Amino acid sequence: MFENLSATQPADLSVITVQVQEQNNKIQRLYGELKKRLVGQNNMIEKMLIALITDGHVLLEGNPGLAKTLAVKTLASALKLDFQRVQFTPDLLPADLVGTMIFHPAKGDFSVKTGPLFSNFILADEINRAPAKVQSALLEAMAERQVTIADQTYPLPKPFMVMATQNPIEQDGTYPLPEAQLDRFMMKVILDYPKTDEELMILRSHVGNEVPLEVLPVWTVEDLAGLKALVKQIYMDEKIERYILEIVFATRKTGSSAPKEWRNLLSYGASPRASINLGLGAKALALIRGRAYVTPEDVKSLVFEILRHRIGLTFEAEAESITADDVIRKIVATITVP
Numbered sequence: 001m002f003e004n005l006s007a008t009q010p011a012d013l014s015v016i017t018v019q020v021q022e023q024n025n026k027i028q029r030l031y032g033e034l035k036k037r038l039v040g041q042n043n044m045i046e047k048m049l050i051a052l053i054t055d056g057h058v059l060l061e062g063n064p065g066l067a068k069t070l071a072v073k074t075l076a077s078a079l080k081l082d083f084q085r086v087q088f089t090p091d092l093l094p095a096d097l098v099g100t101m102i103f104h105p106a107k108g109d110f111s112v113k114t115g116p117l118f119s120n121f122i123l124a125d126e127i128n129r130a131p132a133k134v135q136s137a138l139l140e141a142m143a144e145r146q147v148t149i150a151d152q153t154y155p156l157p158k159p160f161m162v163m164a165t166q167n168p169i170e171q172d173g174t175y176p177l178p179e180a181q182l183d184r185f186m187m188k189v190i191l192d193y194p195k196t197d198e199e200l201m202i203l204r205s206h207v208g209n210e211v212p213l214e215v216l217p218v219w220t221v222e223d224l225a226g227l228k229a230l231v232k233q234i235y236m237d238e239k240i241e242r243y244i245l246e247i248v249f250a251t252r253k254t255g256s257s258a259p260k261e262w263r264n265l266l267s268y269g270a271s272p273r274a275s276i277n278l279g280l281g282a283k284a285l286a287l288i289r290g291r292a293y294v295t296p297e298d299v300k301s302l303v304f305e306i307l308r309h310r311i312g313l314t315f316e317a318e319a320e321s322i323t324a325d326d327v328i329r330k331i332v333a334t335i336t337v338p
Contacts, residue, residue, distance in 0.1 A: 016233050016292040023227055024290045029218045033078040036213040039201050040194030041067055047189045050284040053227045057142050057162040062191025068165050072123045080217035081120035088130040094137035098147040112149055117141050120157055124164035128174045135181055142184045186277045187305035234283040235293040239338035248275045250331045251311050261330040265317040270310040278306045296337045304328055
């Protein structure tokens with residue numbers, strides 16, 4: 001498989017390594033600012049930063065009270081950028097997101113009143129509670145970085161990142177997200193409760209007399225642009241590229257063509273965006289961890305977040321309470337690590 005692929009040529013790793021070390025100092029300063037407010041959500045912080053420096057969007061699934069809103073607000077403060085939270089409800093309209101045309105009787109003309117999507121960071125809270133027409137408006141913003149109001153198209157500010165949340169507990173009055181929109185999210189991150197010692201820190205910070213630490217802006221837009229450019233230069237060996245493709249291609253083996261480990265469990269596999277995002281995410285993770293090259297461990301660290309919302313389970317799998325993560329685990333276990 002993949003015999004006709006050309007190998008990725010290595011760049012000057014010594015030069016890139018120096019740049020990575022310089023940028024890693026900035027990353028650690030940002031980590032320090034985020035952890036002033038966020039306790040026990042290191043996985044969410046890491047995945048949020050990966051999406052930020054690769055122009056991705058993140059879908060968060062977790063119970064209420066796990067600091068999802070606080071995470072986005074804190075990130076916006078640390079970069080001194082705009083933040084908007086939108087509560088998705090069944091009666092939400094597209095104009096509530098993108099804006100609308102306002103008529104001025106005195107002048108006899110219209111002007112554009114922009115909506116909350118014209119911000120750098122958007123928290124789409126309980127995204128699956130909004131109907132299809134709202135999802136369509138959000139999909140244009142996520143995919144094209146633009147919105148349409150009346151007959152005009154308006155670009156969104158840069159950077160632009162959507163972090164959407166889903167509540168796994170309550171399903172009444174919700175609308176399943178269409179596959180096309182799910183595919184636009186770079187990652188789906190499952191949040192868990194903090195550990196005992198972490199929740200003790202959270203408890204003390206809220207019931208004690210301590211003044212919350214101020215989050216200082218430690219990155220500029222130029223710093224972020226530099227990181228985005230550097231990510232593309234992180235070296236990925238051809239063996240890692242093939243490893244990524246083998247994982248993604250394996251998800252497309254459905255029905256009788258699939259190996260016995262996941263036969264009749266998948267109805268459809270991941271799209272090429274999975275390969276792209278897994279490659280970009282692995283490079284970003286290597287940068288965050290202070291390396292100028294990608295390792296198989298970087299890929300394995302992201303494979304669940306990249307794939308779990310891009311594969312479809314059969315009725316047989318759901319009847320047996322098999323999750324997407326279970327199938328991904330079976331797939332990864334069958335592929336030889338380079």
